[in-house]
Amino acid sequence: MKKLTLLALLIFIGIQFIPMDVPAEVPTKADEELQAPENVQAILKRSCFDCHSNHTKFPWYSNIAPISWFTKLHVKEGREHMNFSTWEKYDDEKKLKYLQKIPKAIKSKMPLPSYLLIHKEAKLSEADKKALTTWANDMAFDLE
Numbered sequence: 001m002k003k004l005t006l007l008a009l010l011i012f013i014g015i016q017f018i019p020m021d022v023p024a025e026v027p028t029k030a031d032e033e034l035q036a037p038e039n040v041q042a043i044l045k046r047s048c049f050d051c052h053s054n055h056t057k058f059p060w061y062s063n064i065a066p067i068s069w070f071t072k073l074h075v076k077e078g079r080e081h082m083n084f085s086t087w088e089k090y091d092d093e094k095k096l097k098y099l100q101k102i103p104k105a106i107k108s109k110m111p112l113p114s115y116l117l118i119h120k121e122a123k124l125s126e127a128d129k130k131a132l133t134t135w136a137n138d139m140a141f142d143l144e
């Protein structure tokens with residue numbers, strides 16, 4: 001039993017050295033950031049920015065493997081899929097694609113349920129969902 005505990009401890013220490021480097025802050029040009037009305041911007045900041053922007057707030061435990069692998073992978077993937085910090089670099093076609101996906105995404109899976117377990121403040125209220133949906137639809141309409 002003691003040997004197993006020791007082995008588990010050694011593995012735990014060992015995996016801390018497996019690199020998974022996703023920086024919390026990525027340098028971003030101000031004119032590439034999404035500009036949304038204040039109320040929408042506040043919702044996005046609170047509920048989406050940790051994964052869909054270059055400004056991520058990692059809690060302390062997200063530096064500990066294996067938790068770090070999941071959190072950082074989510075951020076890496078989130079940014080790759082849609083990054084509000086580089087929004088203005090997208091062409092209209094890409095913006096339109098994302099805007100059309102937002103209403104459906106927030107109905108079902110966004111923010112990710114595993115994230116909401118820890119970040120209760122990020123849960124979208126019905127009013128938040130309505131505000132985001134209206135904003136996304138209006139923006140999409142302007143682009144079409």
Ligand code: HEC
Binds near residue numbers: 048
């Ligand atoms: C914990 C990280 C996390 C948070 C927080 C989060 N997302 Fe995501 N999001 C992801 C990941 C990872 C993907 C890609 C995989 C997938 O689609 O499940 C994604 C995909 C998406 C997509 C699809 C993009 C595409 O290329 O198809 C949309 C739209 C989206 N998210 C919207 C949002 C919105 C709006 C919020 C805030 C209300 C939000 N997400 C919050 C991690 C997150």
